[in-house]
Amino acid sequence: MNAPTDIAHLLPTVQQRDVPAEFIAALQQRFGTQCSTALAVREQHGRDESTFTVPPPAAVVFAESTQDVADAVALCARHKVPVIPFGVGSSLEGHLLAVQGGISIDVNRMNRVLAINAEDLTVTVQPGVTRKAVNEAVKSEGLFFPIDPGADASIGGMAATRASGTNAVRYGTMRENVLALEVVTARGEVIRTGTRAKKSSAGYDLTRLMVGSEGTLGVITEVTLKLYPLPEAISAAICSFPTIEAAVRTVIQVIQLGVPIARCELIDAGTVRMVNAHSKLGLREEHMLLMEFHGSPAGVKEQAETVQEIASEFGGNAFEWATTPEERTRLWTARHNAYFAAIQSKPGCRAVSTDTCVPISRLADCLLDSVAEADAAGLPYFLVGHVGDGNFHFGYLIDPDNADERRIAEELNVKLVNRALQLEGTCTGEHGVGLHKMGFLLDEAGAGAVDMMRTLKRALDPDNILNPGKIFAV
Amino acid sequence: MNAPTDIAHLLPTVQQRDVPAEFIAALQQRFGTQCSTALAVREQHGRDESTFTVPPPAAVVFAESTQDVADAVALCARHKVPVIPFGVGSSLEGHLLAVQGGISIDVNRMNRVLAINAEDLTVTVQPGVTRKAVNEAVKSEGLFFPIDPGADASIGGMAATRASGTNAVRYGTMRENVLALEVVTARGEVIRTGTRAKKSSAGYDLTRLMVGSEGTLGVITEVTLKLYPLPEAISAAICSFPTIEAAVRTVIQVIQLGVPIARCELIDAGTVRMVNAHSKLGLREEHMLLMEFHGSPAGVKEQAETVQEIASEFGGNAFEWATTPEERTRLWTARHNAYFAAIQSKPGCRAVSTDTCVPISRLADCLLDSVAEADAAGLPYFLVGHVGDGNFHFGYLIDPDNADERRIAEELNVKLVNRALQLEGTCTGEHGVGLHKMGFLLDEAGAGAVDMMRTLKRALDPDNILNPGKIFAV
Numbered sequence: 001m002n003a004p005t006d007i008a009h010l011l012p013t014v015q016q017r018d019v020p021a022e023f024i025a026a027l028q029q030r031f032g033t034q035c036s037t038a039l040a041v042r043e044q045h046g047r048d049e050s051t052f053t054v055p056p057p058a059a060v061v062f063a064e065s066t067q068d069v070a071d072a073v074a075l076c077a078r079h080k081v082p083v084i085p086f087g088v089g090s091s092l093e094g095h096l097l098a099v100q101g102g103i104s105i106d107v108n109r110m111n112r113v114l115a116i117n118a119e120d121l122t123v124t125v126q127p128g129v130t131r132k133a134v135n136e137a138v139k140s141e142g143l144f145f146p147i148d149p150g151a152d153a154s155i156g157g158m159a160a161t162r163a164s165g166t167n168a169v170r171y172g173t174m175r176e177n178v179l180a181l182e183v184v185t186a187r188g189e190v191i192r193t194g195t196r197a198k199k200s201s202a203g204y205d206l207t208r209l210m211v212g213s214e215g216t217l218g219v220i221t222e223v224t225l226k227l228y229p230l231p232e233a234i235s236a237a238i239c240s241f242p243t244i245e246a247a248v249r250t251v252i253q254v255i256q257l258g259v260p261i262a263r264c265e266l267i268d269a270g271t272v273r274m275v276n277a278h279s280k281l282g283l284r285e286e287h288m289l290l291m292e293f294h295g296s297p298a299g300v301k302e303q304a305e306t307v308q309e310i311a312s313e314f315g316g317n318a319f320e321w322a323t324t325p326e327e328r329t330r331l332w333t334a335r336h337n338a339y340f341a342a343i344q345s346k347p348g349c350r351a352v353s354t355d356t357c358v359p360i361s362r363l364a365d366c367l368l369d370s371v372a373e374a375d376a377a378g379l380p381y382f383l384v385g386h387v388g389d390g391n392f393h394f395g396y397l398i399d400p401d402n403a404d405e406r407r408i409a410e411e412l413n414v415k416l417v418n419r420a421l422q423l424e425g426t427c428t429g430e431h432g433v434g435l436h437k438m439g440f441l442l443d444e445a446g447a448g449a450v451d452m453m454r455t456l457k458r459a460l461d462p463d464n465i466l467n468p469g470k471i472f473a474v
Numbered sequence: 475m476n477a478p479t480d481i482a483h484l485l486p487t488v489q490q491r492d493v494p495a496e497f498i499a500a501l502q503q504r505f506g507t508q509c510s511t512a513l514a515v516r517e518q519h520g521r522d523e524s525t526f527t528v529p530p531p532a533a534v535v536f537a538e539s540t541q542d543v544a545d546a547v548a549l550c551a552r553h554k555v556p557v558i559p560f561g562v563g564s565s566l567e568g569h570l571l572a573v574q575g576g577i578s579i580d581v582n583r584m585n586r587v588l589a590i591n592a593e594d595l596t597v598t599v600q601p602g603v604t605r606k607a608v609n610e611a612v613k614s615e616g617l618f619f620p621i622d623p624g625a626d627a628s629i630g631g632m633a634a635t636r637a638s639g640t641n642a643v644r645y646g647t648m649r650e651n652v653l654a655l656e657v658v659t660a661r662g663e664v665i666r667t668g669t670r671a672k673k674s675s676a677g678y679d680l681t682r683l684m685v686g687s688e689g690t691l692g693v694i695t696e697v698t699l700k701l702y703p704l705p706e707a708i709s710a711a712i713c714s715f716p717t718i719e720a721a722v723r724t725v726i727q728v729i730q731l732g733v734p735i736a737r738c739e740l741i742d743a744g745t746v747r748m749v750n751a752h753s754k755l756g757l758r759e760e761h762m763l764l765m766e767f768h769g770s771p772a773g774v775k776e777q778a779e780t781v782q783e784i785a786s787e788f789g790g791n792a793f794e795w796a797t798t799p800e801e802r803t804r805l806w807t808a809r810h811n812a813y814f815a816a817i818q819s820k821p822g823c824r825a826v827s828t829d830t831c832v833p834i835s836r837l838a839d840c841l842l843d844s845v846a847e848a849d850a851a852g853l854p855y856f857l858v859g860h861v862g863d864g865n866f867h868f869g870y871l872i873d874p875d876n877a878d879e880r881r882i883a884e885e886l887n888v889k890l891v892n893r894a895l896q897l898e899g900t901c902t903g904e905h906g907v908g909l910h911k912m913g914f915l916l917d918e919a920g921a922g923a924v925d926m927m928r929t930l931k932r933a934l935d936p937d938n939i940l941n942p943g944k945i946f947a948v
Contacts, residue, residue, distance in 0.1 A: 119730055119835035162675040173673050175682070176650055191922035197831040198863045199647050200900035201636040201686055203907055203915050203945050204927045208649070208682035212675055229732035256593055258703035299773050357671040361593035389672045426674035433677055441677050448665035452934065453678045459933030460926065471677050 012052050012094060012435045013469065016101035019058040023079040027059055027103070030071055034062045045086050045104040049151075049339075050094040051350040051400050052435060057084065057098040064109045066182060066190055066221040072105050073219060073465075074188025080463045085215045087128065087154030091161060092353050093434025095214055099469040105219060107156055113137040114222065122179060122196050124224045127156025134225070143227040146171035146262075149430065150336045156220045161432040162212030166335065169255075169388030170262045170294070171228065173430065178211050182222030186461040196224060209456075214432050215467035217460050231262075231294035235304060236328045237319035239311050240286040244268060244371060246314040247289050248364045251387045253310045255360050259303055263292035263332075264388035268371070271338055271382040278341030279334040289316075289387075290335055292328070335384070342382035342395050351382070351395035352409035356420035357429030358390045366423050367392055370416045377408050391429035417443075433471045441472065486526050486568060486909045487943065490575035493532040497553035501533060501577070504545055508536045519560050519578035523625075523813075524568040525824040525874050526909065531558065531572040538583045540656060540664055540695040546579050547693060547939075548662025554937045559689045561602065561628030565635060566827050567908025569688055573943040579693060581630055587611040588696065596653060596670050598698045601630025608699070617701040620645035620736075623904065624810045630694045635906040636686030640809065643729075643862030644736045644768070645702065647904065652685050656696030660935035670698060683930075688906050689941035691934050705736075705768035709778060710802045711793035713785045714760040718742060718845060720788040721763050722838045725861045727784045729834050733777055737766035737806075738862035742845070745812055745856040752815030753808040763790075763861075764809055766802070809858070816856035816869050825856070825869035826883040830894035831903030832864045840897050841866055844890045851882050865903035891917075907945045915946065 028035050036042070037059045046056030058081075063069045076083040082102025089096060098104070110126035111133065117123070118141040125134060130152045134145045146167035147158060157163075159181065164173035171177065180194030183206075193206035210218055241247040247266055254261055267275070272285050291307065293300040308319055322328045334341075343351060358366045367385070374381050374394060385392025394416070396409035417427045417440050427433075427440035442450050454472055457464075502509050510516070511533045520530025532555075537543045550557040556576025563570060572578070584600035585607065591597070592615040599608060604626045608619045620641035621632060631637070633655065638647035645651065654668030657680075667680035684692055715721040721740055728735055741749070746759045765781065767774040782793055796802045808815075817825060832840045841859070848855050848868060859866025868890070870883035891901045891914050901907075901914035916924050928946055931938075 117833065117835065119726070120833040121730070121732075122833065162673075162679070164673055168673060172650070175673070175679065176646070185922070185926065189922055191926060192920060193923055195900050195918065196833045196898040197865075197900040197903065198834070199636075199638055199642060199649070199831055199865065199903050201829075201902045201904050201906040202900050202911070202918055203686070203924070204691075204930060205636070205649065205679075205682045205686055206919075206923060206926060208679045209930075212677070212679055217678075229730070231732075252593070256595070256703070258595075258705075296773075296776055298776060299770075302770055302772060355675075357673055359591065359594040359596065359670045360672070361591065391671075391673065420671075424670040426669050426671040426676050428675045429671065429673050430675050432675040437676070444669065444676055445680075446666060448659070448663055449667055449680060450677070452659065452665060452680060455933050456678060456683075456930060459929050 012054055012097060012099050014054050014099050016055065017082060019081055019101055020079055023075065023081055024059060026075055027061065030075065031061050034064065036060050045096065045106060046098050048089050048091045048094065048096040050092055050436065051352055051398065052094050052097055054097045054099055057102055057104040059103045060106055061103060062106050062109055066184065069105060069184045069219050069221050070188045070190055073184050076103065076465050077186060077188055077463065080465060082465050082468050084467050085156065085160065085219045087157030088130065088151065090151035090153045091157060091434065092431045093436040095161065095432060095434040095470060097435060099435065107154065116141060117196065118143060120196060121227045122224055123227055124222060125155050126222060127154060127220050129155050131155065131158065138227055142230050144230050145225055145227055147174055147177055150339050155223050159211050159220055159223050160213065160215050162430065164430040166263045166265055166386060168386060169264055170260055174211055175208060177226045178207055178223060179226055180224035181207050181210055181220055183210055183218035184221055185218050186466050212432065214434065214470050216457055216470055217466060233297040233300040234292060234294055234328065235300050236292045236322040236331055237304060239289045239291065239316045239319050240284050241288065242315050244287050245364060245368055246316065247287050248367055248387060250289065250311045250314045250316060252360050252363060254307055255388055259306055261291060261303060261307065261388060262294040265290040265335060266385040266387040266392065267335065267338065268383040271342065271384055274341040274345045274382060275334050275338050278344055279337060281334050290331060338382060338384050339395060342397060346380055346397045348399060349397040350400045351397055352413060353431065354394045354413050354416050355428045355431040356416055356425055358420050358423045358425030360390045362423035362425065363387060363390050366420055366425065369419060370394065373415055374412055377412055379405060379408055389429065390425065435470060438472055486528055486571060486573050488528050488573050490529065491556060493555055493575055494553055497549065497555055498533060500549055501535065504549065505535050508538065510534045519570070519580060520572050522563050522565045522568065522570040524566055524908065524910065525826055525872065526568050526571055528571045528573055531576055531578040533577045534580055535577060536580050536583055540658065543579060543658045543693050543695050544662045544664055547658050550577065550939050551660060551662055551937065554939060556939050556942050558941050559630065559634065559693045561631030562604065562625065564625035564627045565631060565908065566905045567910040569635065569906060569908040569944060571909060573909065581628065584695070590615060591670065592617060594670060595701045596698055597701055598696060599629050600696060601628060601694050603629050605629065605632065612701055616704050618704050619699055619701055621648055621651055624813050629697050629699065633685050633694050633697050634687065634689050636904065638904040640737045640739055640860060642860060643738055644734055648685055649682060651700045652681055652697060653700055654698035655681055655684055655694055657684055657692035658695055659692050660940050686906065688908065688944050690931055690944055691940060707771040707774040708766060708768055708802065709774050710766045710796040710805055711778060713763045713765065713793050714758050714791045715762065716789050718761050719838060719842055720790060721761050722841055722861060724763065724785045724788045724790060726834050726837060728781055729862055733780055735765060735777060735781065735862060736768040739764040739809060740859040740861040740866065741809065741812065742857040745816065745858055748815040748819045748856060749808050749812050752818055753811055755808050764805065812856060812858050813869060816871060820854055820871045822873060823871040824874045825871055826887060827905065828868045828887050828890050829902045829905040830890055830899055832894050832897045832899030834864045836897035836899065837861060837864045840894055840899065843893060844868065847889055848886055851886055853879060853882055863903065864899065909944060912946055
C-alpha cells in the first residue's frame with residue numbers, strides 16, 4: 001500500500017493473530033469436508049467489493065445449521081481465533097476482510113425459507129437466503145419483501161449491515177423490517193431476539209442492536225422479516241431533467257408533500273450512458289429520476305399526477321411509462337446493475353463508493369457541490385441515489401494499483417463526508433462502516449458515542465473474536 | 475404486601491440503598507431551590523399509574539438543562555446513589571418507583587421545542603415536552619406527530635418506554651419515530667446518538683438501544699422525532715359489531731389486505747358504557763371499532779369503502795362518521811380517556827393493566843379466550859385494543875388493599891401472557907417491563923437474551939445507579 005500519508009488512516013491495518021495448528025485440526029475434525037483450507041476458497045472469502053487487498057482467512061467453514069455456526073464460534077472462542085461471517089460477498093467497505101486473520105463462516109448453505117406466515121405478513125429465513133430468493137418464495141402468497149441493495153445480497157448480510165435500497169423511501173430499511181433474529185453469541189451460545197409480534201416494549205432492543213453490527217456482536221443464524229401485500233397497482237416512470245438540480249428539487253418537494261412514492265432514484269446522465277452500454281436499454285442519456293408508485297389503481301394515478309406536476313414546474317419532461325411487469329423489471333434490473341455497468345466501463349477498475357445521507361432539505365447543497373468537485377477532479381465516476389431518503393452514491397472508478405487515483409478518490413470522499421456531516425447527515429446511509437469509515441464514524445458520532453459502542457463490544461465479545469477490527473479499532 | 479405466594483414474584487422487591495447525608499448536601503448546594511426533599515414532592519415522584527406502593531425517593535431535582543441532568547447524575551455516580559428520570563408520571567409498570575432508593579430527576583422544566591425542521595419533517599425537543607405540546611408546536615407547519623399513548627406523556631418518557639398508541643398501525647412506534655437522541659450516561663457524560671438523516675448504517679444503533687431502556691442505560695435529555703404532513707383528508711368512523719369476534723375478524727382481514735388504515739381501535743361494550751358515563755358521549759353501547767383513515771380525499775373514501783365492505787361481511791353495522799375535526803377530537807379524547815373512565819367507575823380502584831401483543835393471525839384466539847376468562851373471574855375490567863397491531867389491554871379494576879382481587883387480576887394476567895407467548899407474541903406491546911413484567915420477560919426472551927441485556931446494563935452502568943431494579947434484577 002503506497003498511498004500518501006494523508007489518507008493512510010483510511011486503509012486497513014493488518015495485524016494477523018496466530019491461528020494455532022490444533023485449532024485448525026479441531027475444526028477439520030468437527031467439520032470434515034465442510035471445512036476448507038484451499039487457497040482459492042480462502043481467497044474468495046477474503047475479499048468483497050471494496051478496493052482493499054489483505055491476506056485471506058486461514059480456513060472457511062461451510063455452515064449448514066445453527067449448530068454448525070455455534071460449534072465453529074465455540075471453537076474460535078476457545079482458541080481466541082477471529083471469525084467472520086460470509087454471505088454472498090457483496091459488501092463494500094471491507095467488512096469481510098480478515099485483517100486480524102482467523103476463519104470465515106460461509107452461511108450460503110443455510111438457505112432455507114423456514115416459515116411463511118402469510119396472514120401475519122412475516123417470513124422466517126436462514127441467513128444465506130438472498131433477497132431475490134425471499135421474493136420468489138413469497139410471491140405466490142401475493143406478498144413481497146421490499147429491501148433491495150444493488151446486489152442479490154444474503155438476508156444475513158443485509159441485516160448485519162442495516163442495508164436498504166430503492167424501496168426504503170416508502171418501506172424503510174432493515175432496521176424497520178427485521179422483526180426477530182436468532183444469533184450465535186461470542187461464546188457460541190444461541191439466543192433469540194424479538195418475536196413475531198409487530199411491536200414490543202419487552203426490554204432492550206437486541207434485534208436493533210444486532211442489525212447493523214456488521215458481525216461484531218454475534219453471528220446471525222435466522223431472520224424474521226416483515227412482508228407486504230403486493231400492491232394492487234404498480235407503475236414505473238422515467239422523468240428526464242435538464243439539470244441534476246432540477247431533479248433533486250423535484251424530489252425534495254415530493255417528499256415534503258408526503259407523497260407515498262415507493263421508489264425515487266436519481267441517475268445522472270453519465271451513469272445512464274454506462275447503463276445503456278451494459279444493459280442495452282436505449283434510455284435517453286439525460287439526468288433522470290426513475291420512480292415507482294404503489295397502491296390502488298386510483299391512488300397510483302393520483303400520486304403520479306402530483307409528481308408529474310411538480311416535475312414539470314422544475315423543467316422535467318413528460319413521464320415515460322414502463323407499464324408491463326417485464327418493462328419494469330428490465331428498468332430496475334438496469335438500475336441495480338449500474339454499479340457493475342460502471343465497473344465494466346473501465347477495465348480492471350474498482351469503485352470507491354461513497355454513501356452519504358443527509359436530511360432532505362440539505363440534499364441539493366450536498367449533492368451539487370460534490371458533483372462539481374468530482375467533475376473538477378477528472379476521475380470517471382457513476383452517480384446514483386436513493387434521493388427520496390437523502391442518500392446517494394458516487395462510485396469513483398480507480399485503478400487499484402494507481403496510488404494517485406486512489407488518493408484523489410479518497411480525498412473526494414473525505415470532502416463529501418465532511419460536507420454531509422456539516423449538513424447533519426451521516427457518513428453511511430446503507431453500506432456500513434467496515435474498515436473504511438472508522439474515522440468518519442468518530443467524526444459523526446463523537447468520541448463519547450463511539451466509546452459507548454466499544455464498551456458494548458467489549459462486554460459482549462471480551463476476546464474480540466467477532467469480526468475484529470471493523471467499525472472501530474477495539 | 476400480603477399477596478399469596480404464587481404471585482409474590484410479581485410484586486416489587488424493595489431494597490433501599492444508603493443515601494449519604496453528604497450527597498444530599500452536595501445536591502442541595504449545586505441545585506438550591508431546584509432540589510426538594512419535601513415529603514409531598516417526593517411522594518408525587520415516587521409513584522406512577524401502577525398499583526404498587528414503595529417508599530419515595532430521598533430527593534427530587536428539577537432539571538432545567540442537560541447540564542443539570544449531567545451534574546445530578548455525576549453526583550449520583552460519585553456517591554453510587556440510584557437516579558430515576560421522571561416525566562409526567564404516567565407509566566404503568568412501576569418504572570418510576572424508587573425500589574432501591576435514590577433520587578428522582580424531574581425533566582418537566584426541560585420543555586422547550588428546540589428546532590422544527592419542517593422541510594425535513596423533523597422536530598427536536600427537550601424530554602419534558604409532551605406529545606400534545608409537540609403537536610401544538612408543529613401544527614402551523616401543516617405537520618403532526620402521530621405517537622399517542624393514552625396519557626399526555628412526555629416525549630422523554632415515551633422514548634424510554636418505547637411507547638406507541640392508536641396511530642402505530644400506520645406510523646409505527648417510538649422505535650420507528652425517534653431519529654436521534656442526546657443522552658446523559660451513567661458517568662454523567664453527554665453523548666449524541668443518530669443524526670437527522672432518515673437512515674444510517676454508521677455503527678451500533680445506540681438510538682434504538684436507548685429507546686425502550688426505561689432509564690436504565692442513560693437519561694434522555696433531547697429527542698429528535700419524525701413528523702408527518704397533516705393528511706389532506708381525515709375521516710373517522712365507528713362500526714358496531716354483534717360480537718368481539720366479528721370485530722376482530724374484520725381487523726385481521728383489513729390488515730392482511732394491506733389497507734393503510736391510520737387507526738383501528740377495539741372497544742368492548744362494557745368499556746363503551748364506562749366511556750359514555752365519563753365523557754357524556756351517548757355512543758351505542760356495543761362492541762365497536764373506532765377507525766380513522768388518512769390520505770387524499772379519494773384515497774380516504776376508497777379505504778373506508780373497503781373496510782365497510784369487510785365489516786359488513788362479519789355483521790358490522792353501517793359506519794357512523796365523525797366528519798368535523800371537533801367530532802373527531804371528541805371521539806379520540808374519549809378513547810384516550812377510557813383508562814380514566816374505567817378508574818372512575820369503581821371509586822378507590824387501581825387498574826392492573828395487561829399489554830400483550832400477538833401476530834395478527836393469533837389475535838382472535840388470544841383475545842377471545844382471555845375475555846372468557848375475565849368474565850368468569852368476575853372482576854370488573856375495561857378492554858381496549860390497538861387491534862390493528864395485535865395489541866390490546868385489559869384493565870382489571872381492583873381495590874389495591876384487597877389481596878384477593880389483586881391475586882385474581884394477577885392470575886388473569888399470567889394466563890393471558892402465557893397464552894400470548896405461546897402464540898409467538900410479547901408480554902408488553904407498549905408499556906414496558908418496569909417492575910411488573912420481569913418474570914414474563916425471562917419467559918419471553920429466554921435466559922440467554924436476558925443475560926445479554928444484563929451484560930449490556932453492567933457494561934454501561936457498572937455501579938447500577940440508573941433506575942436500578944427495573945427490567946431485570948441485576
